[in-house]
Amino acid sequence: MIASVQRYPSHRASHRRRAATAQRPDVPRAFREPAAVDSGKVIRHPAMQGAAAIAQPNTPAPLTLVPPATPSTAPQAPAKPSRRARQTTTPKVPLWLRTLLIIQQGSSILTFCLATAVLMVYGSTVYIQQAWSEDFRHLEQLQREKRELTTANELMKNQLAQQATAPENNLVAPSPANTIFLPKATGQPVQPVSTPTAPLVSFTADAPLGY
Amino acid sequence: MSNPDFPATPSPPDAPAPPFTPRPYRLQPRRLWIVWGLLAASLAGLGFNLYRLQILRAPDLMEQARNQQMTYMRPYIPRREIVDRAGNILATDRLVYTLYAHPNQFPVSREAMAQQLARPLTQDAEALLKTLKVRDSGIPLAANLSEETADQIRALKLNGLELIRQYSRLYPQQELVSDVVGYVDLDHKGQAGLEYTQEKALERNLRTLQMSRAGNGALMPDHIPSGLLGFDDQRLQLTVDMRLQRVARSLLKQQVETYKAKRGAVLVMNVNDGALLALACEPTFDPNEYSKFDLTLFKNWAVTDLYEPGSTFKPINMAIALEAGAIQSDDTFYDAGKIEIDTWEIANHDYESVGGRGDLNLGEILSYSSNVAMVDLVQQMDPKVYYEALKNLDLTVAPAIELPGAAAGQLKSAEQFIHSPVEAATTAFGQGFSLTPLKLAQLQAAIANGGLLVTPHLVRGLVDAENTLVWEPTDHPVKRVFSPATTEVVLDKMAAVIDAPSGQSARISGYRLGGKSGTAEKASPDGGYFSDRKIVSFFTILPLESPQYLVLVVIDEPQGEDLFGSTVAAPLVKSITEALIAIEGLPPSSP
Known part of the structure; x- marks a missing residue:
């Protein structure tokens, strides 16, 4: 999926890339008219090399040594003219x-x-x-x-x-004899003591809420 | 760079011939074909293999994979715990292991195996070796292994050993509440007591899950139904108080041993709602080792066995007569010491020494436990009315307690009861019919609580971890059998029993109690009564100002001298009542 991002950038770009990589050696080709790009001879075989052979396939050319295209030079040379050529020919x-x-x-x-x-x-x-x-x-x-x-x-x-039931432990069972019952407090229920609380109230009223 | 391989480019006529013939153009397709062919062949091979694996061998492979990946997991879902009313655990589940050996898979010799296993199993290596030589597979080596022991055996990492996990019920309090809780058998099914009757409340669904397992043996949660592992934390709570039960059991045990009695039972009941705070029978069994005990001990005889209650039934008769309007609270009844009805002679227990006592009021009848005056009392009623009143007490209906085998009392047929005067006369002092100790407690509780026949029960309900009640049994019907005015009179007369000299053994200073003793002759199977076999009982109700508790002790066939409810059972009732007062924190009525 990710590969697809590069696969369809644009018609123009793809063409440029093909020109730059697959047929890197045909440096002069870029100066030709775009129509020649699509000629069947160009894509005949990837092994085909030699600028002269491609430029004029039907005319014999002397076997001369052509300096191999380097990756740095190849794209640079055709870049500008190619675009311009394309812009003039392709419609919007x-x-x-x-x-x-x-x-x-x-x-x-x-x-x-x-x-x-x-x-x-x-x-x-x-x-x-x-x-x-x-x-x-x-x-x-x-x-x-x-x-x-x-x-x-x-x-x-x-x-x-x-263990507790063993007699030698001297533990006794619970019974009222060993239970303390506190009588219920008789008389008045505990009154809230008012005198000491009065200053406290006034004091806490001024204190910040956090306290 | 020139391209000598380019065949379409004609060489200039004057150019020298190429150094070699253009070769690859014709060879290229063949090479391609070979490569393509190889690829296609391998693709076809892969395809065929795919077909073979996915279609031809699929069932076998799936089976194999399932065997390797799937594991049957039984998540830890224990049977619910049983706790007392304070949350002390009376029954809980634990995991135990059974070890099986398969010597045909042993990595080492049986001798070496026996040596290695002897230590964790704490068995003799020689004996182990003997067992291992029995057969080649499936030898049970040890059962009930603890989790620690199982870990030790697993750590040996030996093939040919199989540990099977099981649940086992543990009763940490041993025989303390065994006659209430019961026990579960090897299949984890309740076989006695509440374990048997409350199966539904105790059992959680045990689900076996198929789970996949990763390569490292870790379980994968692929197909787990939600909420599977988070089982509820509910526990079955009883109304029993473990402390009181402990006091009751140890005292009862002592008393039964002292008097070489056949058996004994203690019941402590909340009279207002029928909740049992203690229910102990002696002798009893240890539910952890139930197989070592006699089968007859697995029942709770206070619930399942009938006896003739004797004098403890007199207050009930009094309440019936008062309720029927046949007598008034200040009436007196004549005690001749001995009377004869239909050729049957009825005498007081102390007739030989005391003789007749003359006119007795209700309180005196109870405190002297006069049989003859009681006969006079019930004769004030029409036998038919009396019989209907007895029927109305549900004497012949089994109390709806949660224990298995609760027995219904036996009463003579209406015809026999109404037409034979001696039937009503013997029923007057608690002979000639039978009921369970539990039923007697229920009837006395009705007198204590103002006339309501409450349902005795042991189960409080299901509680969660915070001790809040989640479920509570609802079938506790209440039936009015006496009016509060009647029971008030009878309670007052029962107080006279404790205040009388004969009630001294049950008296507790500072507390107002009501009570009654009973000493009944045991019926022999071939008619008549054993002269030397007695069943003695005593009960108290406290505090009399607003009755809350009932303590009943029944001791069957005590042996020795001076065997009466007031001598054998009353001291026991007193000790248990004292413990009850301290545990419940009942304040004294007078300092």
């Missing part, structure tokens, strides 16, 4: 194409975002499973500890109670 890009291009660009961005999201979601599902598995183990451990603590606590209670 129609609206429908522009719309399609905009849609294409928009959908590319969308696709990229979605792909990222998909990766994230996929990653999280894997991670969540792992995390769940880990937490499940933790839960089991906690359940086990709870179980053990509960059991130990209750068994201890029972043991203490049994």
Whole structure:
């Protein structure tokens, strides 16, 4: 999907790129009329090299050494004239194409975002499973500890109670004789003491709310 | 750079011949064809393999994958705990393991295996080896292994050992509440007591899940239904108080041993709602090791077995007569010491020593426990009315307590009761019919609470972790059998029993109690009564100002001298009542 971004940049750009890379050696070709670009001979074989042969395929040319085109020189040379030539010949890009291009660009961005999201979601599902598995183990451990603590606590209670019943411990059963009953307070219920609170109230009224 | 391979370019006539023939143009397609062919062939091969794996071998492979990835998981969903009213655990679940050995998968010899296993299993290596030689697979080596032991065995990382996880019920208080709680069998099914009857409330759905497992053995939550692991934390709470139960059980045990009695029972009931605070029977069993005990101990005899209540039933008769309007609270009844009805002789228990006592009021009848005066009292009623009143007490209906096997009382047929005067006469002092100790407690509670027949129960409901009630049993019907005016009179007369010299063994200073003893002869299976077998009982109601609790003790077949409800059962009632006062914090009525 991401590759598609580069695949359809524009008709013009793609042409320039093809000119720059696939048929890099035919330096003079760029100066020719655009019609010659599409001639069947040019794309006959990628192995075909030699500027003279391409420029005038039907005229014999002396076998001379042509300096190989370097990547730095190749695109630079044809860039400007190529564009100018194209602009003069190709008609203005129609609206429908522009719309399609905009849609294409928009959908590319969308696709990229979605792909990222998909990766994230996929990653999280894997991670969540792992995390769940880990937490499940933790839960089991906690359940086990709870179980053990509960059991130990209750068994201890029972043991203490049994020890308590042994006569040599001198422990007695609960009875009213060893229970203290406090009589209910008789008389008036406790009155809120007014004298000491009066200054306090006035003091707290001035105090900030935080206190 | 010249291109010598370019065939379409004619060489200039004067140019020298190319150094070699243009070769690749004709070879190129072949090479391409070879490459293409190779690719196509491998693609076809892959396609075929895909077909083979996805279609031909798919069922087998799926099966294999499932076996490797899927694991059957039983999440930890224990049976609910049973707790007392303060939240002390009476029954809980734990995990135990059973170890199986499959010697045909052992990585080492059986001897070495036995040596390694002897330590964690705390078994003799020789004995283990003997067991391991029995057969090649599926040898049960040990059961009820704790989780720690299972961990130790797992840490050995030996093939051919299989640990099967199971739930096991633990009763940390041992025999303390066994006759209430009951026990569960090896299949984790309740077989006695509340474990049996409250199965629905205790059981949670045990679901077995198919889960996939990752390569490292970790479980994957692919197909987990939601809310599966978060089981509720509800527990079954009882009305029983563990402290009181402990006091009741230990005292009862002592008394049963002292008098070499056949059995004994203690009931402590809240008279206003029928909640049982303690219910202990002796002898009993340890539910952790139930298989070592006699089957007959698994029932709660205070709920399932009938007995003739004897004099403890006299206050009920009094209330019936008062309610029917046959007698008044200040009436007196003649006690001749001995009377004869239909050739049957009825005498007071102390006739030999005291003889007749003459006219007795209601309080004196109860405190002397006069049989003859009671006969006179019930004779004031039409037998038909008396019989209807007894029926109205639901004597012949089993109380709706949550324990299994609650028995309905037995009463003679209406015809026999109405036409044979001796039936009404014996019923007057609690013989000739039978009921369970629980039913007697329910009837006495009706006198204590102002005449309502409450449903005795043990289950408070299901509570969550914060001890708030989530579910509560609703089927606790209440039936009015006496008017408050009647019960007030009877309660007053019962206070006279404790205040009389014979009630001294049950008296607690500072508290106003009402009570009554009972000493009944046991009916023999072939008619008549055993002269040497008695069943003694005593109950108190407290505090008399506004009755809240009833303590009933029944001791079956005590042996020795001076066997009466007031001598064998009353001291026990007193001790239990004292504990009850302290635990419940009942203030004294007079300092």
